């Protein structure tokens with residue numbers, strides 16, 4: 001697949017993208033971002049449109065959060081990644097100057113939704129990360145990547161966030177590492193990130209999962225980080241503090257840490 005390298009401010013691998021599951025308040029976003037930036041991380045994540053299982057749960061602050069994320073860009077210099085699930089999200093995110101978009105697991109399962117996003121990205125050159133579908137279906141994951149590619153998107157990355165399973169497991173979403181590894185075998189030039197937060201579902205599982213991804217030579221990590229994780233409005237049990245993030249990054253054993261050209 002003819003892809004271009006992701007044009008990101010981070011040149012060193014693993015590329016770390018960190019930030020809260022959800023943008024909750026302007027203060028939470030800015031405080032978390034400042035603490036993350038202080039540890040040298042250059043890419044920030046936050047969800048403003050949250051796909052939730054049931055209505056009535058916190059569904060994200062919506063477009064108002066874009067102004068907070070613009071402040072993050074301006075005040076910390078970090079690039080910002082957000083989740084998009086509809087054409088309107090894409091239009092609003094692009095208009096606000098967001099740096100990276102990602103397609104969530106609940107969207108990747110739906111070819112109509114992915115096609116709508118792909119169509120709305122025609123003619124743009126923003127990096128787009130595609131999370132694996134919730135179900136362990138590699139073809140569906142590849143299909144989503146192909147839809148973006150056909151629309152002319154050339155900076156594409158994949159995010160492994162684990163898979164829904166009925167098996168009893170310590171994980172929120174079982175890793176099934178052979179699936180992202182097979183994706184890499186089929187599309188060797190596709191950067192692959194691991195999201196240990198959504199695989200683990202609990203704080204204590206995140207560091208070992210991150211190390212496993214690095215041992216498999218993943219290109220980067222997407223880690224949910226919140227300045228007060230236990231009070232988070234979504235995914236509280238799997239978010240870590242900026243301080244724990246810093247420790248996790250320092251303790252990662254990275255073989256042949258490479259500098260990307």
Ligand code: PEP
Pocket residue numbers: 021022047051103104105106131161198
């Ligand atoms: C998220 O990153 O907060 C999210 C909703 O993830 P996923 O699509 O992997 O469930």
Ligand code: MN
Pocket residue numbers: 021022224234235
């Ligand atoms: Mn989350």
